[in-house]
Amino acid sequence: MHKGLLKSWKSDKGFGFIKSDTLEHDTFIHISALKHMSRKPKVGDTIYFEVATQPDGKTKAINCRIEGVTELKAPYQKHTQQPYRMAKSNFASSFLGKVASIALIAALCFYAINKYNAHSSSQTPVITNADLATFDKKYPKMVIPKSTQNFTCDGRQHCSQMTSKDEAIFFINNCPNTKMDGDNDGDPCERDTRF
Numbered sequence: 001m002h003k004g005l006l007k008s009w010k011s012d013k014g015f016g017f018i019k020s021d022t023l024e025h026d027t028f029i030h031i032s033a034l035k036h037m038s039r040k041p042k043v044g045d046t047i048y049f050e051v052a053t054q055p056d057g058k059t060k061a062i063n064c065r066i067e068g069v070t071e072l073k074a075p076y077q078k079h080t081q082q083p084y085r086m087a088k089s090n091f092a093s094s095f096l097g098k099v100a101s102i103a104l105i106a107a108l109c110f111y112a113i114n115k116y117n118a119h120s121s122s123q124t125p126v127i128t129n130a131d132l133a134t135f136d137k138k139y140p141k142m143v144i145p146k147s148t149q150n151f152t153c154d155g156r157q158h159c160s161q162m163t164s165k166d167e168a169i170f171f172i173n174n175c176p177n178t179k180m181d182g183d184n185d186g187d188p189c190e191r192d193t194r195f
Helices: 088-123 129-138 165-174
Strands: 002-010 015-019 027-030 046-053 059-066
Touching (some): 027 046
Parallel strands (some): 027 059
8 A cells, every 4th residue: 555645636637646655656547436435535644555556557546545635434334234135924814804904994984984884874864655645735736727838937926016916826836036925825815806
């Protein structure tokens, strides 16, 4: 291992030269030889290095480190723990656990939907025979005159605007906002003496 001072450094190009008392020529150094250091090199740094001869006969510095600068751990040393591998038995139980969880969620959803449907169907009124027997009393039949083809809803609302009782009956049964049946018994214009 050689020791030398960084004589020059070109930050924009990522290389420089090391002057060492033990070597005849200055040694070329590239930034890639220092990538494990916590900072970039500066002119004047003491560098420890080995020398390798390239195929073209030139030398370069390898296995370098800067004196007094901490080294970064190599990427493969960062994670000393081996990746966790699941044993087959754990995989099977995990798979069964997932299937059981999905089945449980599906069962809960099915139960909730059935409960909702049962609740909403209980809200729907059911008509029984007893209801049908009292229906006519609760809702008396409306008598609509047979000759209704001459009557149309035209916005009239009061008895004084009607020409006949049949027309008044048509209006209270078919037209909105009429004011001709005050007691809501289906018999309009009871006080009108004209009819």
